[in-house]
Amino acid sequence: MATAVMTTLDPNSRSAARGMSDLTIRNLFIIPTIIFLIVFNIFPLLYSLGYSFTDFRASSPAPASFVGLQNYRELLNDPFIWSNFAITAKYVIVSVVGQVIVGFGVALLLNRDIPLKGLLTTLLLLPMMLSMAVVGLFWKLLYDPSFGIINYTLGLGSFEWLSNPDMALYAVAITDIWMWSPFVMLLSLAGLSAVPKHLYEAAAIDRAGSFYTFFRITLPLVAPILMIAIIFRTMEAFKTFDLAYILTSQPTTEVISIRLYKMAFQEWQTGRSCALAYIVLIMILAITNIYVKYLNKVKER
Amino acid sequence: MAHIQLKNISKTFGNHTALTGLNLDIADGEFFVLLGETGAGKTTTLRMIAGLEKPSEGQVFIDGVDVANWGAAERDVALVLQQYSLYPRYTVRENLEFPLKPKIRRLPDAEIKDRVDRAARTLRIEHLLDRKTDRLSGGEMQRVSIGRAIVRKPRVFLMDEPLSALDAKLREALRTELKNLQMQLGATFLFVTHDQIEAMSMGDKVGVLNHGRIVQTGTPYEIYNNPRDTYVASFVGSPPMNLIDGKLVDGRAVMAPLNFELPFAGGAKTGAATDGRPLVFGIRPEDVYLETGAPVEARIHDVENHGVEKILTLRVGDAMLRATVPARTDVEIEQPVRFAWNPDKVVLFDKGSGISLRHAG
Numbered sequence: 001m002a003t004a005v006m007t008t009l010d011p012n013s014r015s016a017a018r019g020m021s022d023l024t025i026r027n028l029f030i031i032p033t034i035i036f037l038i039v040f041n042i043f044p045l046l047y048s049l050g051y052s053f054t055d056f057r058a059s060s061p062a063p064a065s066f067v068g069l070q071n072y073r074e075l076l077n078d079p080f081i082w083s084n085f086a087i088t089a090k091y092v093i094v095s096v097v098g099q100v101i102v103g104f105g106v107a108l109l110l111n112r113d114i115p116l117k118g119l120l121t122t123l124l125l126l127p128m129m130l131s132m133a134v135v136g137l138f139w140k141l142l143y144d145p146s147f148g149i150i151n152y153t154l155g156l157g158s159f160e161w162l163s164n165p166d167m168a169l170y171a172v173a174i175t176d177i178w179m180w181s182p183f184v185m186l187l188s189l190a191g192l193s194a195v196p197k198h199l200y201e202a203a204a205i206d207r208a209g210s211f212y213t214f215f216r217i218t219l220p221l222v223a224p225i226l227m228i229a230i231i232f233r234t235m236e237a238f239k240t241f242d243l244a245y246i247l248t249s250q251p252t253t254e255v256i257s258i259r260l261y262k263m264a265f266q267e268w269q270t271g272r273s274c275a276l277a278y279i280v281l282i283m284i285l286a287i288t289n290i291y292v293k294y295l296n297k298v299k300e301r
Numbered sequence: 302m303a304h305i306q307l308k309n310i311s312k313t314f315g316n317h318t319a320l321t322g323l324n325l326d327i328a329d330g331e332f333f334v335l336l337g338e339t340g341a342g343k344t345t346t347l348r349m350i351a352g353l354e355k356p357s358e359g360q361v362f363i364d365g366v367d368v369a370n371w372g373a374a375e376r377d378v379a380l381v382l383q384q385y386s387l388y389p390r391y392t393v394r395e396n397l398e399f400p401l402k403p404k405i406r407r408l409p410d411a412e413i414k415d416r417v418d419r420a421a422r423t424l425r426i427e428h429l430l431d432r433k434t435d436r437l438s439g440g441e442m443q444r445v446s447i448g449r450a451i452v453r454k455p456r457v458f459l460m461d462e463p464l465s466a467l468d469a470k471l472r473e474a475l476r477t478e479l480k481n482l483q484m485q486l487g488a489t490f491l492f493v494t495h496d497q498i499e500a501m502s503m504g505d506k507v508g509v510l511n512h513g514r515i516v517q518t519g520t521p522y523e524i525y526n527n528p529r530d531t532y533v534a535s536f537v538g539s540p541p542m543n544l545i546d547g548k549l550v551d552g553r554a555v556m557a558p559l560n561f562e563l564p565f566a567g568g569a570k571t572g573a574a575t576d577g578r579p580l581v582f583g584i585r586p587e588d589v590y591l592e593t594g595a596p597v598e599a600r601i602h603d604v605e606n607h608g609v610e611k612i613l614t615l616r617v618g619d620a621m622l623r624a625t626v627p628a629r630t631d632v633e634i635e636q637p638v639r640f641a642w643n644p645d646k647v648v649l650f651d652k653g654s655g656i657s658l659r660h661a662g
Binding site for chain 2: 201202206217220221
């Protein structure tokens with residue numbers, strides 16, 4: 001009974017005067033959202049699933065013909081696609097690990113009584129609020145070999161961050177770390193401030209050193225919320241497109257979504273790109289599921 | 302095992318003064334109870350001894366050494382808190398092992414196991430050792446937290462109202478257990494509570510704290526029978542001591558606004574109790590008795606039946622007096638009765654300062 005859980009409408013309210021029931025009001029709020037979801041999410045999702053079994057090309061008027069699992073078979077046997085996945089995996093690991101280390105570290109530094117703590121936290125959150133494209137363009141300037149401020153401050157001369165095939169992926173990851181560490185920091189800070197103070201006092205009385213306290217008390221208690229941050233960041237990093245696309249166009253930085261984009265909108269292999277998109281989706285779902293399982297285990301402990 | 306001394310301790314938090322000029326002396330192996338109302342400064346005192354709080358003024362000595370610059374770890378004290386402070390996500394065994402495992406003081410595994418098992422046996426929590434702490438009841442959690450204190454063999458045990466979150470039955474049981482434990486270990490205990498029954502039943506010595514000052518220290522017997530002032534008299538004992546305004550006339554107690562008289566025998570330093578001086582008479586409810594032909598008439602205002610005894614509220618004029626009488630006493634509300642008191646047990650307090658005439662002149 002859906003109506004049973006809802007609170008009753010205040011009989012004196014304006015809505016009640018217009019003769020609307022609780023149910024009407026609920027529908028008024030929910031139906032637009034549902035329509036929106038169906039039109040923009042669920043319909044394209046199913047439609048592209050259909051295309052992934054065809055050789056459809058959006059650029060040609062030829063009708064799509066059903067090819068069965070051919071797209072999937074070819075994609076999964078394509079060594080180039082696998083190298084794209086390898087690049088993506090490397091990128092995800094570097095960037096997420098970096099974000100967790102930097103974000104959690106800064107959170108630990110901020111989790112004490114320091115002057116201007118609120119202002120400092122807010123300022124540190126700024127990178128997260130910028131648009132990806134803007135960040136990409138800025139960092140392109142910062143990385144510039146001839147006049148970029150990074151080489152200037154680090155005294156690296158004309159070190160080529162973005163056009164060096166071995167360095168470019170790390171350069172993109174560094175930018176991502178800069179941008180999204182604040183997110184990890186914010187969640188970690190919430191987790192850290194939820195650790196009861198009396199536990200630290202008890203540990204001090206029990207003569208535990210600071211490392212021991214950190215690994216035995218702080219970390220286990222913050223772990224669940226840190227896991228959530230890691231899940232979010234992994235999913236996002238896996239899907240990264242804008243930063244890598246704007247910063248550089250090295251073959252070593254061709255993460256899976258760039259490959260997907262090229263396949264769909266430069267090579268116009270619409271059917272095949274739909275299949276690739278589904279493979280990516282399934283991979284993300286699988287990874288997230290592993291994390292969620294682990295998260296539940298961490299929480300249970 | 303240690304001897305603790307607090308000398309002239311004051312503590313302020315911003316504008317709020319928590320403690321003023323506190324002096325305490327806790328002998329080695331003593332069970333000392335700090336008794337006071339909420340906000341009297343008991344916990345602050347405890348935290349200062351533990352090293353979690355620094356005194357604004359004054360010194361803390363442990364075994365004669367000024368420990369001002371020692372952290373909590375160096376002081377080697379154990380603290381049991383009201384909210385248990387068990388480490389979440391660990392089993393009872395892991396919690397008990399916690400203080401023994403830090404690398405710097407790491408004990409051999411056999412020794413750790415031995416100590417944990419012994420503590421578990423003492424506190425009767427052996428069957429819980431492999432359970433997670435969030436699956437324990439309040440009493441079990443408090444035992445574990447006491448266990449974590451005793452595995453370490455600290456110099457002093459500090460306990461901050463460890464029993465007040467438990468239900469009455471359990472509180473009684475743990476009270477006895479704690480007292481036995483202390484005797485068994487021969488350790489110095491400082492126990493903080495707002496519950497005067499705990500204080501009276503457990504303490505070798507009791508210190509009564511009121512608004513950041515120690516009002517009286519002494520054995521429970523002294524505190525109960527010879528309270529230093531009207532605050533202690535009304536705080537300790539359940540029901541509390543009766544306090545009635547009056548003065549002395551020719552060696553008899555005359556209640557000033559109430560107009561009744563009772564005999565009175567000593568109970569003050571000679572010369573202090575002069576005729577006509579405004580006084581407060583204190584008498585414990587158990588020293589008030591009903592008797593036909595007793596000097597004062599009263600009416601029964603209320604009867605509380607406690608099984609072994611009845612607590613009567615007597616009304617004289619518009620003043621109320623409590624009397625503890627045997628349960629078999631047959632009385633009814635509004636029944637007129639006559640009562641007297643035990644003249645030897647009367648305590649005199651100065652009306653102005655509230656201080657007992659036995660303690661001050």
